[in-house]
Amino acid sequence: MEAFKMTDNVIGFRFGNPVETGVIQGEKTQVEVNLPIELREEGGRISFTLKLTENDRVYGLGPNLGGINKRGRIYESYCTDDPLHHEDKTTLYGAHNFFVLEDDDVATGFFIDFPGRVKYDVGFTTLEELQVEIHGQDFDIYLLEGASIKEIVASFHKLAGKPYMPPKWGLGYFQSRWGYQTEEDVKKVYETFKEEEIPLDGIYLDLDYMEDFKDFTLSEERFPNFKDMALKMKEEGVRLIPIIDAGVKIEEGYPVYEEGIKGDHFVKDKDGKPYVAAVWPGKVHFPDFLKEETQRWFGDQYKILTDAGIEGVWNDMNEPAIFYDETSLQEGVEAAILAQGGNLNVNAFFSLRDKFMNIGNKLEYYRRFFHEIGDRRLTNEEVHNLYGYMMTKSASLGLKKHLGKRHVLISRASSIGMHRYGGLWTGDNSSWWSHLSLNLRMLPSLNMSGFYYVGADTGGFGGHVSGELLTRWLQLSVFTPLLRNHSAIGTRVQEPYAFGDVLTRANKKHIERRYMLIPYLYSEMLKTYETGGMMFTPLAFEFFGEEAQQAEDQMLLGEELMLAPVVSQNAKGRYVYLPEDMVLVDFKKYDSSLTLLKDGVHYVSYSLEDLKFFLRRNRLMPYTMPSQTVKDQDLSILKVLGYVDTEAVYVLYDDDGESFGYEQGKIYKTTLYARKLETGGMKVEAKSNHPDLQTVNFTLMDGTGEIWNEEVKVQRG
C-alpha cells in the first residue's frame, strides 16, 4: 500500500499494481498514512465493511436502480446490457464507483479506481453494514472529506476533470426510434414536426440507416440520399444523429473489418486470434479501445459520418453486449440434441432452456477475450468497465479532429472518466411509470459522477407507452440537458403527436417550454463546467429533517428551482414538500402564474397541460420565448421569473454555442439583479456582455405575494 495526498481533503491509497484508468488527474504527493479501513482478502478479492448507523445515507453509484439514497440494496459496478430494469437487477449499463456516506454530522466520499467488478451491499444483507467487494487486488481508493456532500462532490470533480460540453443545439428536443427504416420515414417525422410546429433540433438514427448493421456504412437501398438529406435538414437546424455499435462485422471486403485486421485492432481470444462474438450484424470482432492506436483508428472512421454532415453520434452496445459466442451456442445445440424425444426431468429441461434463455452477455464471454495493457494480458472481465468509456474517448477524438467544433456524443455504457468525452443516456429503459421516477432519481448520482449531459429515453424504450405516461415524462424531461424521445421497434409509436389532439397540444406546449428554459439550462451546464458540483441536487443535500431526506420524487435544479413532477398514473396532482417558503410557478408562454406557498406539505394540482415547478426564495430564473430550433432562439429579449423577498441575483452564462472557447473562459455573462426596497418598490437591473441581449422583462413575486412586472434595458459591461 502507498498513500498520496491529492488535495487537503483527498487522500488516495494504492494497492497492488492497478491498471491506469485515466480517471484521476492532478499531482500526487506521497504521504505516510494508513487507510483507516480494514481490508479483507478472500479468493483474490478485497472487501471492506463500513458501519451504518440508523440515520446514515449513501448517495452516488451513478446510473443505477434504487433510490437517491442507495441503502437497502445490492449494486454491482459491471456494465451490462440488460433491458429489463426491474427491482431484482443489480447493475445497468454504467459502472460508477463514486459514493458518499453521510450521517447528520459528517460526510465522506469514496472513489474506487478499479476497472473490474465491484459489488456494494448497502445495508441489504446486514441492515447496519455497507459491504464493498472489489473483484481484484490492484486498485486505488480515494477518501474525500468536506463540510457537505456538495463540497465533496466538487472536490471529486476537480480530480476527475472537466465534463464534456455539448454544443448548444444539444439542448434541443430530439426525436428517435429504432424503426425509422428509410429516408422517407425520417422525412415524415421531420415534416410532421414542422407541420405541427413542434420544436425539433434533431432526429436520432438507430441501426436502420446502416447496411447490414455495419458501422460507418449507409444503406444504399433505404437511405440513398443520406448526405443530401442530412445537409438539407441541418440548414433548417435539424440534425441527424446516427448510432455506432461496438462490434465490427466480419466480412471480407468491408473496409473497417479489413483495416482492423490489418492494423491488429481487435481483441484476441486465448490463442491470439481475433475473438468472435455475435451481435446485430451476426459475427463480429471488437476493437480494442483500450489501445491508443485503436482509439485513433476507430475515431478516424467517424469521418465518414462527419463528411456526410453529421455532428452528433451515439455509441451503443459498448458494454460490450454479446448475443452469443460459438462455444455457448454449440453447448445449447448439443443439449438440445440430447433432449430429443426424451422424457426430460424438470432439472434437465430447465438446464436446456436456460442454455438459450441466458445465452446473452454470459460472464464467461468476458473471460474469453483479452486486452494487452503494457506487458500485461488481462481478460476483458478484469478491465470491463473501461470499454464503453474508451470507445467514447475514441469517438470524441475523431469527432473533434474531423469537425473542428463541438459535437453531440452520448454512450450507453459508461464509467467515470468518460464524463470528459461524452454524455450518456440511461439505456434501454421501459415505458413504465417506475422508470419515470427512476429517471428523476438517477439525475443527482450522474452529476456526482461528473455527467451532466444526461437523460433517459423519454416515454420509455421498451414496451408500449400510454399517452399519459409520455406527457408526464416530458414534464420531467424538459428539465434534463439531454431530451430525447426514443422507442423500440415493435412498440407503440411514440412521437409527441401520436396520441390524439389533446395530448399533441400538451406535448407541443411542453417542448416549447423546454426551449424557453434553454438559456437557463445551458447557463447551468456552463457553470458546472466552471465549478463542478451538482446541477440536480436531492433535497437531502441542502435541507435537514426526515421529510427532506426521503423526498425521493422531488429535486432541486441549480440554486433556483425545485422540481416535483407527477410520476403516478391517473394522478391529477401530488403532494409536494416545501422545506422552506417557495413560489409555485405555472409556467406558460405568456402570463405564467406565481403562487407563494409556505413551507410544509401541499397538495398541488398538476394537469397534463401544466408545467409546474417551484422558485426558491431570493432566486431568479431567466428564460426566453420558444423557437422552432435552438439556432432560431431570439436572445435580444430575456425574461425572468423570480421570488424576491429581499434581494436576488443570477448570472446567466452563454457562449457561441459551438466553439471550444468556453474552455478558455470565452463566456458571455449577464448579471440579473432584483431588490425589494425598504420603501416598498422593486428595483431591477441587468448588466451584460452578451452581443444580442437588449431588454430584460422581470416578473417577480415578493415575500408578501405581490407581483412586480419590470422591464429594463441592459447595461453593457
Place this chain on the structure above:
Amino acid sequence: MEAFKMTDNVIGFRFGNPVETGVIQGEKTQVEVNLPIELREEGGRISFTLKLTENDRVYGLGPNLGGINKRGRIYESYCTDDPLHHEDKTTLYGAHNFFVLEDDDVATGFFIDFPGRVKYDVGFTTLEELQVEIHGQDFDIYLLEGASIKEIVASFHKLAGKPYMPPKWGLGYFQSRWGYQTEEDVKKVYETFKEEEIPLDGIYLDLDYMEDFKDFTLSEERFPNFKDMALKMKEEGVRLIPIIDAGVKIEEGYPVYEEGIKGDHFVKDKDGKPYVAAVWPGKVHFPDFLKEETQRWFGDQYKILTDAGIEGVWNDMNEPAIFYDETSLQEGVEAAILAQGGNLNVNAFFSLRDKFMNIGNKLEYYRRFFHEIGDRRLTNEEVHNLYGYMMTKSASLGLKKHLGKRHVLISRASSIGMHRYGGLWTGDNSSWWSHLSLNLRMLPSLNMSGFYYVGADTGGFGGHVSGELLTRWLQLSVFTPLLRNHSAIGTRVQEPYAFGDVLTRANKKHIERRYMLIPYLYSEMLKTYETGGMMFTPLAFEFFGEEAQQAEDQMLLGEELMLAPVVSQNAKGRYVYLPEDMVLVDFKKYDSSLTLLKDGVHYVSYSLEDLKFFLRRNRLMPYTMPSQTVKDQDLSILKVLGYVDTEAVYVLYDDDGESFGYEQGKIYKTTLYARKLETGGMKVEAKSNHPDLQTVNFTLMDGTGEIWNEEVKVQRG
C-alpha cells in the same frame, strides 16, 4: 340476444349459447330490453366501447397490475403462470370480469360471464375509451346499477353467491417456503417460532413434501413421519398445509394416474388421447375438472391428506401452467440442429433462442387439448378461466366431505365463482417494493370479485428480500385475512427471525399485533358473508375529491379503520391524506397511543417497530391480547379502541370458528357502544351472547382529544 331481469338493478343479456360457468345464481325473468351498448363483431370476437370522460374511473378486474383505478392500461382476463409481474404484463393468475365504471354522478357495474379470454383497454390506446374485446360470441353480460359502487358490489355479490369462509385458525400467521425439504426443516421452523415466541398457526408445504412431485404422495425419504408430525403439531395449534398441483404424473403404478386413466378423467388431445404436457413431475395429464365426475374423483383424493391430519390445502399450477409440450420442444430441438456451426443472422438467432425462452405456457398448448361440455368439444382456450376455479371446487367438495368441518383452501388460478369454494393468494410475486404497494391496491378489486380470504406472499416469493421490506410488508399483511410469508427456493431465507435481533423483535411485535386484531378481522369476514360488499374499500368509494380519488396507497378497512402503510424504501414515515378528522393509533400490546388529527394531509412518522392506522370518527375497533396460536386466544376480556365524537357502535361477530353453523346464522354477537354525554362524561356498554366474554375495556378518544378509559362487565343478551 335475450334479456333477463335478475333484480331491480340488474339485467342480464345473453348472446349465443354460453358455456354454463355456474357463477350467477338466482332466478332469471325474461324481459324485453336491448343492451344499451353497441356490439361489434370481427373475426369471431365481440367488442364494445364505453366512453370515458376525463373524470371517469374504472374499478375491479380482480387480482391485476395497475392502480386501484384501472385507467391507462390494458388487461387481459386469461389465467397465466408468469412470475415476473412487471409493468408490461397484462394478466396474472386470475381472470375476473367484474368492473365498475364511475364518474362523479353515476356508477355502472359490468359482469361478463365468459370463460375465455377478455381484453380490456382502459383508456390506454385512446384516452377517452374503454374498449372491451371478448374472444368469442357466446356470453352473458350483466349490467348493474346502484346509488354507489358499494351498492353495486353488494348486488353483484347477491348474484354471485356467498363467499368461502375459512376456519378461524386460517386468520393466524403462516410460514411457508419452497425449500423446506425435509421433516427436519419443517420442525426447525416450528421450533424456532416456539423459541422466539412468535405466534404461528401453520406451516405451508411446497412441492418438497411429495414423492417426485406426485400429487397425494408423501416422500418416504424426506417426510417419513408425516402424519405423526402433522398430528403432533396440530395439537399445539400449528397445522401443515400441503400444496397440490393440477398435473398428474404419468407413471405406471401410480394410483392417481392409473385411476385417472381408468375413469377417463384426463383432458384429451385432438385425437382423443390424454393430452401430454410437462410440468414439475415431467410429463403429466391434466384432470378435466370441468366434469363433475372428475371433480368428485379428484376431490376424493384429498382424503389421503385429511387422513394424515391435514385441514388445509393450496392448489397450485392450475391455470394450468405448462412448461412445454413435446411438439414445441421438438421444434426447438430441430431449430437448434439447423443452427449447428452456421453463421446465424440475427433474426435466425432470436428465433432459435425464443423457441426455448418462450416455451412455457404457449397459447397453442391451450388449443391442443379439449373439454367435453354437453355435446360440445371446446379447446381449453375457450373455457380456460374455469380450470383453476373448478379444481378448487373439486378440492372443496373433497375436503368438506372428508373433514366434516371448515378447511383452509387457497388457489393460485382463479375466476369469479371460485370465491364460493376457496380463497386465493396473489401468486408468485417478487420481493419488490412495488409489489408491496401492489398488494394493497389489489385488495379492493378482490373484494369486488367476492374474494375475502386473500393475501400476497408476504416479503415476496421470487428475488431476495431485505429485512426492511419484509417488516414493511408485515405492517400491511397483518391486516389481510390470509397472512402468509412465502418465498422461493434459492432466494434469501425469509422467516421473520432471519434478519437480526432488531427486526426479529419488530416482526414478532407485528405478528402479535395481528393476533390482537383477529377478533375484529374475523368479525369483518363473517359480516361480508352475511351482507356481501367490501372489506377493503378505496377512499374513492367513500369520499369526494381529487385527493381521495387518487389515494392509491391508503385503504379503508371495514367501516372503522384507514390503513396507510409505508411502501417506500428507506422511509421513516409518509404523507397520509385524511378525508375527515381521524385518530391516529400507534397500536401496541399495552398502552396504544391515540392522536387526533384534522382532515388534510399529514406527515406521519412510521418506524419499523410501529404498527399505525387511523380510526374513523364515531367508530370502535375491538381487539384482544396476543396469543401463540388462534386456538389459545382468550376472549374473556375484550379491548376496544375508539374515536367517539358523539356516539359509536360496533357489533362484533364471532362463532365456533370451525363448523358450518355460520351458514345458518349461528353467530355470537357482541354489541359495543359508547356515547359522549352532553354532561361531559363518556358512557359505554357491552351486550353479548358470546359464551366466553366477560369484560370489555374501552380506550376512547373524544372530539376534543381527551382520552377515556372505561371498563364494563358484559350484559348477556
